[in-house]
Amino acid sequence: MSKSPEDEHPLRALGWAAKDNSGVLSPFNFSRRDIGADDVGIKILYCGVCHSDLHSIKNDWGDALYPIVPGHEIVGKVTKVGTNVEKFKVGDHVGVGVIVGSCGNCETCKQDLENYCPQKILTYNTVDHDVTKTYGGYSDTVVVNKNFVLRFPDNMPLDAGAPLLCAGITVYSPMKYYGMTEPGKHLGVVGLGGLGHVAVKLGKAFGLKVTVISTSLSKEKEAVERLGADSFLVSRDPEKMKAAMGTMDYIIDTVSAVHLLGPLLGLLKMHGKLITVGLPNVPLELSIFPLVMGRKLIGGSAFGGIKETQEMLDFCAKHNVTADIELIKMEDINTAMERLVKADVRYRFVIDIGNSFA
Amino acid sequence: MSKSAEEEHRRKAFGWAARDSTGVLSPFNFSRRAMEDGDVLFKVLYCGICHTDLHSLKNEWGNTVYPIVPGHEIVGIVTEVGQKVEKVKVGDKVGVGCLVGACHSCDNCTNDLENYCPKTVFTYNAKNYDGTVTYGGYSDIMVANERYIVRIPENIPLDGGAPLLCAGITVYSPMKYFDLNKPGMHLGVVGLGGLGHVAVKFAKAYGLKVTVISTSPNKEKEAIEHLGADSFIVSRDQAQIKAALGTMDGIIDTVSAVHPILPLIGLLKSHGKLIMVGAPDRPLELPVFPLLMGRKIVAGSCIGGMKETQEMIDFAGKHGITADIEVISMDYVNTALDRLAKADVRYRFVIDVGNTLTNAESVTGRL
Numbered sequence: 001m002s003k004s005p006e007d008e009h010p011l012r013a014l015g016w017a018a019k020d021n022s023g024v025l026s027p028f029n030f031s032r033r034d035i036g037a038d039d040v041g042i043k044i045l046y047c048g049v050c051h052s053d054l055h056s057i058k059n060d061w062g063d064a065l066y067p068i069v070p071g072h073e074i075v076g077k078v079t080k081v082g083t084n085v086e087k088f089k090v091g092d093h094v095g096v097g098v099i100v101g102s103c104g105n106c107e108t109c110k111q112d113l114e115n116y117c118p119q120k121i122l123t124y125n126t127v128d129h130d131v132t133k134t135y136g137g138y139s140d141t142v143v144v145n146k147n148f149v150l151r152f153p154d155n156m157p158l159d160a161g162a163p164l165l166c167a168g169i170t171v172y173s174p175m176k177y178y179g180m181t182e183p184g185k186h187l188g189v190v191g192l193g194g195l196g197h198v199a200v201k202l203g204k205a206f207g208l209k210v211t212v213i214s215t216s217l218s219k220e221k222e223a224v225e226r227l228g229a230d231s232f233l234v235s236r237d238p239e240k241m242k243a244a245m246g247t248m249d250y251i252i253d254t255v256s257a258v259h260l261l262g263p264l265l266g267l268l269k270m271h272g273k274l275i276t277v278g279l280p281n282v283p284l285e286l287s288i289f290p291l292v293m294g295r296k297l298i299g300g301s302a303f304g305g306i307k308e309t310q311e312m313l314d315f316c317a318k319h320n321v322t323a324d325i326e327l328i329k330m331e332d333i334n335t336a337m338e339r340l341v342k343a344d345v346r347y348r349f350v351i352d353i354g355n356s357f358a
Numbered sequence: 359m360s361k362s363a364e365e366e367h368r369r370k371a372f373g374w375a376a377r378d379s380t381g382v383l384s385p386f387n388f389s390r391r392a393m394e395d396g397d398v399l400f401k402v403l404y405c406g407i408c409h410t411d412l413h414s415l416k417n418e419w420g421n422t423v424y425p426i427v428p429g430h431e432i433v434g435i436v437t438e439v440g441q442k443v444e445k446v447k448v449g450d451k452v453g454v455g456c457l458v459g460a461c462h463s464c465d466n467c468t469n470d471l472e473n474y475c476p477k478t479v480f481t482y483n484a485k486n487y488d489g490t491v492t493y494g495g496y497s498d499i500m501v502a503n504e505r506y507i508v509r510i511p512e513n514i515p516l517d518g519g520a521p522l523l524c525a526g527i528t529v530y531s532p533m534k535y536f537d538l539n540k541p542g543m544h545l546g547v548v549g550l551g552g553l554g555h556v557a558v559k560f561a562k563a564y565g566l567k568v569t570v571i572s573t574s575p576n577k578e579k580e581a582i583e584h585l586g587a588d589s590f591i592v593s594r595d596q597a598q599i600k601a602a603l604g605t606m607d608g609i610i611d612t613v614s615a616v617h618p619i620l621p622l623i624g625l626l627k628s629h630g631k632l633i634m635v636g637a638p639d640r641p642l643e644l645p646v647f648p649l650l651m652g653r654k655i656v657a658g659s660c661i662g663g664m665k666e667t668q669e670m671i672d673f674a675g676k677h678g679i680t681a682d683i684e685v686i687s688m689d690y691v692n693t694a695l696d697r698l699a700k701a702d703v704r705y706r707f708v709i710d711v712g713n714t715l716t717n718a719e720s721v722t723g724r725l
Contacts, residue, residue, distance in 0.1 A: 108628055177653070270466060270471075270474045276649065278646075279646060279647060279650060280646050281647075283620075283643040283644055284643070284644045284646060285641040285642075285643065285644070286644035287641045288634050288636075288638050288641075289637045289658075291634060292634060292635065293637075293660055294474070294658070294660075295474060295535070295658060296658060297655045298657070299649065299655035299656075300646065300648075300653060300654060300655075301650060302651050
């Protein structure tokens, strides 16, 4: 007979969980495993609110295992380390992102691409190797295998750095993999939310010219004056879209809502690349002709491996790239989720966990 | 007042053209330009029939200018060269593929990618820089600038080599650009027609494992025994698709009909590439989730530049690769096109222009 969440592990934990697809979160007592020889025990200080958290708690992808404690942009302080842990010591600031486990043996893991391992364990809502479920960072503590813990750069603010652990790596990884980092080239960023605004900052750090492509004209001033975008394109303006055709070397598409790919492909130069990191829940229409005539490509990408997540954090620390955040208390999470549905945030909520749990 | 097709250039030429969207071809008198210093003139001996010819003849893409003389898999023997020509001499075996001109100054042209030049001039049904329409290889002679002339290796028979000038380069170019040519890789080839069968041959020459993916089970024996494919999947067979999920480094999709690509994306390994070289005329459904979760790509590719076309045919020469063809006479061409529409050919028709395109037709054919 399976144990209750409170009893399945030895260490008491407190978090907020959604119990059903209303997605409403409320306090939840559960437990964490003991810190094993390879583990790092972490007191959580901050956790970013990712749009995936919202999708999961509402069961938008049909894979919810309630109760769900979401949160995979976790920053905290090490409280205990196992005997095999050399990289971290008590008191270190560390991060945990989207994955907490993988098989370690497959081709993909050997290439430091744990994010594509068929047996990866996600930080929340996944059945772990020991058959219990993983619970995420909307909680006071977490225990993670040392290979999935990130060293948090000294000069990076903990709260504004937290979203990099998902939003940051989600755009950094494809920018590197697809070669979207040549200084002077032109990057389009579709959607100016959690992912999009970090993509703009990274694009500028790579020396690219950056154009934000958005449905909302109201975002232009901020995109250009505060985030540093070079230009702004309203995707609903056919004339402006036409004038920009064939001008972009690459496009990162962060939009999850169903939208047209054709006009975006048209913005690309020949041999251009459209990389999608948003997850619409239905297929999109794709005209093949423009792909063929321009040798263009559409690719996908899903967060990143641990090695490149560390590389991304260090790169961001060097270039002073952090997320623009709105700090909230745990008890305000449901209101924050409602605002997130309406994209009413500039540009990521971050839960002040350290000051929310007694 | 614009000149007639016969009068607009100095050199008389004769071919077969369609006058309207029935696509029915019949004899047609026209003319080719006088030689310029960089030009090569050759007597056409063979011309492959590409599916694009059929699409164009029937104005399926809405851009056909009639009368249209198709044909862009053209081979023959050089009869005259301009003063500045260094690449070939009289008597050489040469070919012309899909392109006869480009701007030569843009980034694409400078990188030997004339096929992506915004001002590229196609071998037929395109506007030349002098404003006249280009006429293709269903004709007796061809004039082209030497940049667009391909030298045919000695050991490649002209008839079997002709289809390489379009079908060959169309699959060779993406295999190279997308790195799908490393020994030991597993390549899927969707569709076993003109493009598909050449893709299988190139892939085997590269040392790849090849799986043909087709809707027709009756093509399996030939795919494996004759073309050398390692395996064969019937695309509508769910069990076969399921068993092969996540096994392919890349897939070359040659199919022009609208078809689902979700199963094809599933066949790819992580980081796999689905390369479309057929262009369905309606949008397909792109499932985004599997693209993301496997970091896979869907890309397109269109023929190839002249440098890589030469490289492709030299590669074919080195490995003894030619197309599997059915040689036909010029007056069989309309029947051949009807059969092509039903995919009733193994795997390319090639018109024996040299022996069967006779001027005697021109007297009755003149309209």
